[in-house]
Amino acid sequence: MGHPKGAAQSKGKARSKGTPASAEPEARSLGFWTCTALVIGNVVGSGFFLIPAALAPYGAVALIGWVAMSFGAVALALVFARLSRIAPAAGGPYAFTRLGFGEFAGFLIAWGYWISIWASQPAIALAFAGYLESLIPGLQGMKGATTIIALASMWFVAAINLRGVKEAGRFQLAMVAIKIVPFLAIATIGLLWVDWNRFVPINPTGQSFWAALSATAPLTMFAFLGIESATVPAGDVKDPERTIPRATIVGTLVAACLFLFGTMAVMGVVPEATLAASSAPFSAAATSMWGGGAGVIIALAAMLSSLGALNGWTLLMAQVPMAAARDGVLPRFFGETNRNGVPTKGILLSVSLSSALLILESSGVKGLMKVYDFIVDISTDAEMVPYVFCCCVEGILFATLAKREGLFSRRTYIPIATVAFLFSMWTIYGSGPRAGMWGLLLLLAGLPLYVHMRRSRPDSGSAEP
Template sequence: MSQPAPQKMGLTMATMLVAGNMIGTGVFLLPANLATVGSISSFGWLIATAGAIALGLVFARLSQINPQPGGPYAYARDTFGNYIGFVSNYAYWFGNWIGNVAIALVVTGYLSHLWPWLEGIYPRLGFTLAVIWLLSLANARGARWIGALETGTLLLALIPILSIAIAGWWWFDATLFKTGWNVSGMEDSAAISRSASIALWAFMGVESAAVSADVIDNPKRNIPLATLMGLALAAVIYISCSLVIMGIVPMEQLRDSSAPFADVAQLMVGPWGVVVIALCAIFKSIGALGGWMLLVGQSAKAAAEDGLFPRVFCKLNRHGMPGTGLMIVAVLMSLLLFVTSSPTLARQFDQLTNIAVLLTIIPYLFSAGALAATTLERNETGLLRAGCLLTAAGAVAYCLYALLGADAQLLAYATVALLFSAALYPFFRQRMLDAAKGG
């Protein structure tokens, strides 16, 4: 019996998937994280953008050569073997659903500006739990539904975001920006490195189209275009908004904020601006969460089909989606939500995003290495060869730089988690061999 065919996305929806996943929550809450470093994080943004461009070119080229479901997982598997493919998917899958909990928290954080009772820890956890399950159920209904959700919510969110990015300069205070230059207590070089590591969260999702190759029309053409266009849109919005906000809101207020854009809107236009920003942030975060759940499901599905993940994750429902796998992830997200509960939403968001970034860097590194190896194996020459090798080197350098700027304790936790994958691999190895024989 054949599997149900998934509904597919065209170039516009794929571009919005990439841009929507990147712009998702970072644009609404990341300024609070960067405020722990200061406005010196402007340099971190430049480094992060350059690194994201390199990563975007890596995925654009790899998907052009051989688009495959699973993206980073598939590239690592084909280039470095099954074990590296397993580690890549393990890190990517864990990093993404951990990050999804942070996205769900943003929905609650902005909604608390409309319903203050959500600021309490128990109401916050309960409402966030409801968001996780509603989006998990909605995601199981098909890729085109998620593509339409991403497109609609991104276009809605761009209205207030661009308004603040442009009109906010009228309220920009250069003295305030300068006063909060480096509030981290670290040397400037260390502060820049830390901010570059934090800012990587903003560009997580650059691989969205590559991972979703199985549900995108004409992937060889549409994936590279969607990747680069989505990245360009996200970079412009992120940098402009971050600079403006740090010149309007004092760092000590910004770093503890659960809704930085709402705080800016309050200063600019009063209470009604807070309502508009909160609603747009809520809808955009809902769209982003739907998009990221799609990636989690597709990555696990690709690995499960190869026998490198539990078979249940590639079982498709009548909509052509890995419905059972999505429900399992929803359970894990629910458990993590309660385990990481913190008195303040900003602190819980910071913990989750830092862990997610560290885990996601691993498949990014493998993908960059895959591009270099593939370029050499194909015996490409001239500018194409040089460009691919330089792009891969730039992506590797950025990922290593971001790791150096990470919190030492969280880096240790991520390392232990990756080492644990070595113990799990033998469990899946025989199933993978059986799947290969069956193919």
């Protein structure tokens, strides 16, 4: 495994050792606004549109959960921002973990992160399908309509990504620009319609306050998954040392405000029983406040936002295994690209796995929230593991690089890294034993692949353990 002492040699050496896979591309196509749109698009859309319905039974505890998780998300954003300045290399969490802990840990994170992405795609696609069905009620009575719509949305976005990173970035920027206005309206103007009595009692669940708050953790953190998005395609980012940290922090802060005030408006307008059964909670809130026309606009914005999230995650779903494959950690076909520089086989395999998961778990409109909650728990649990490792990597780099390079301030590092680590662990705890079991099994399932990759390498005899 890699040693922290090796990382302490210099900033430049840290970058090269961390990811040899991320050689300089011929042209960097992603700037600050596109990277910020990638963060906002992946975050505001990876769980935002159905989560008010899933949080409905928790009442005001859900809002407290949003506030708490926002602090954790900002702390994680600061962790990723600092790591990206030290090692602005393609692969994001994989690259950072490999830098701090070596090849085997890097493999586990690349494997787990890849799983978390393709496992989360069906939840986003279900949100798209739910809002489309709210616009076309006749679809709700059609057997299998939800599954077919969700599958079609995933493959449509995959086709866009196969055209290249630049095209995917443009699509992402357009989706974020279109969707942000109507949801800002709900999160701001919508507060004037809130019935504050709907938040009494604070904890309507019958559970202890801590148990109820912990139960909201995987749901609220699922919405924040993607704050590291700008770090993953670092090889395609212009001036990555400045662009990635700024985009990460700005995107996370914008998302946190939208989540808290948007959920507050929806829960304060729509009755709890109606909200819990809704497949389009924001559309229901807009219709209640401003009439049917507003509900249609919100539903369209939610659909476009879901497509934007699918697009952004599909981009990351290709980049992480590609970086790992070029380092010899994952099979070579993950790194094989088409004429547009896109890892075609990696995208096709990933979307196929997402499709299989959706088909296996789908059970019609009545079961949409049940399927959604299950997928949320698994994907959140799987992605928290890379987050925990990245917090630990920052600790290693602080111990080895701080004095020589002056990269950290003790007064800011200690609380931020600790908060980010604790929130990640809390989210894993809140996901429950079932999600933890599935997450562990999926992670361990990659071990035979790692052994095979090590044995098949020409330098396996001298490779790091």
